[in-house]
Amino acid sequence: xxxxxxxxxxxxxxxxxxxxxxxxxxxxxxxxxxxxxxxxxxxxxxxxxxxxxxxxxxxxxxxxxxxxxxxxxxxxxxxxxxxxxxxxxxxxxxxxxxxxxxxxxxxxxxxxxxxxxxxxxxxxxxxxxxxxxxxxxxxxxxxxxxxx
Amino acid sequence: xxxxxxxxxxxxxxxxxxxxxxxxxxxxxxxxxxxxxxxxxxxxxxxxxxxxxxxxxxxxxxxxxxxxxxxxxxxxxxxxxxxxxxxxxxxxxxxxxxxxxxxxxxxxxxxxxxxxxxxxxxxxxxxxxxxxxxxxxxxxxxxxxxxxxx
Numbered sequence: 224x225x226x227x228x229x230x231x232x233x234x235x236x237x238x239x240x241x242x243x244x245x246x247x248x249x250x251x252x253x254x255x256x257x258x259x260x261x262x263x264x265x266x267x268x269x270x271x272x273x274x275x276x277x278x279x280x281x282x283x284x285x286x287x288x289x290x291x292x293x294x295x296x297x298x299x300x301x302x303x304x305x306x307x308x309x310x311x312x313x314x315x316x317x318x319x320x321x322x323x324x325x326x327x328x329x330x331x332x333x334x335x336x337x338x339x340x341x342x343x344x345x346x347x348x349x350x351x352x353x354x355x356x357x358x359x360x361x362x363x364x365x366x367x368x369x370x371x
Numbered sequence: 372x373x374x375x376x377x378x379x380x381x382x383x384x385x386x387x388x389x390x391x392x393x394x395x396x397x398x399x400x401x402x403x404x405x406x407x408x409x410x411x412x413x414x415x416x417x418x419x420x421x422x423x424x425x426x427x428x429x430x431x432x433x434x435x436x437x438x439x440x441x442x443x444x445x446x447x448x449x450x451x452x453x454x455x456x457x458x459x460x461x462x463x464x465x466x467x468x469x470x471x472x473x474x475x476x477x478x479x480x481x482x483x484x485x486x487x488x489x490x491x492x493x494x495x496x497x498x499x500x501x502x503x504x505x506x507x508x509x510x511x512x513x514x515x516x517x518x519x520x521x
Contacts, residue, residue, distance in 0.1 A: 259451070260423075260451055260454050260455050260458075261419055261423060262416060262419050262420050262423065262454075262455040262458055262459065263454060263455065263458055265415070265416060265419060266401065266404070266416065266458055269404045269409070269412060270404065273404065305450055307447070332450070332453055332454045332457060353454055353457060353458060354397060354400070354457065354458035356400050357400070357403070
């Protein structure tokens with residue numbers, strides 16, 4: 224399931240066409256993975272590597288906020304919802320309040336539509352259920368290309 | 372060739388785990404991430420998962436057996452286990468985690484303990500399966516290395 228602000232029909236498009244262009248355009252994108260689960264961080268990092276991206280990975284929302292506060296910029300932030308210290312909802316609100324206009328994609332294992340909606344309202348561009356797959360990342364990168 | 376036979380054996384084993392519902396398609400996604408540049412990726416993910424799961428299970432045991440159960444802490448660890456087991460393809464374990472989380476949110480200690488036993492069984496089954504896969508992956512890699520460096 225994906226929620227998105229005006230989610231396009233691009234989901235239904237085959238990902239193979241134009242994949243090479245997507246990869247060549249992606250090499251300059253900076254990505255931040257925010258997740259307290261090391262297995263998820265490793266999987267997402269590897270998924271992104273397959274698209275020619277290397278990600279910075281952090282364990283909680285506060286570290287993500289601090290990074291941006293001290294000047295780090297990212298084209299894409301993959302934000303887990305439930306994390307210790309500062310969760311994804313709070314971190315997303317703070318990043319948007321700081322003026323961060325990265326593409327922020329929520330990643331959650333929660334099944335509740337209500338909670339996913341609340342996460343979206345914090346300022347996400349899209350929200351996916353864990354784990355991310357190659358198709359979902361393709362979709363995200365297509366949106367990133369449009370944005371940039 | 373031994374390597375090819377082992378690869379087929381691995382495929383058959385993974386398929387049988389699918390058929391039994393121990394693994395779902397998420398494991399295939401993990402396997403698909405492995406390539407020549409990262410030939411040990413599956414083994415690394417399995418090792419990481421099992422390490423974290425051992426800690427999670429131990430912590431849940433501790434908190435559920437405390438005189439006063441800290442359900443918030445239980446939920447925290449169950450949430451992590453659910454996420455990682457789901458991502459590695461352990462659908463039955465992930466389902467048990469979901470039920471355990473529900474029982475924890477209801478603050479039902481008895482139900483938590485009952486589901487936790489089932490969750491541990493699913494974890495043991497999953498761990499056995501993943502360890503078998505890891506062993507086969509290791510042997511295939513060793514054979515391939517020997518083949519390239521006679």
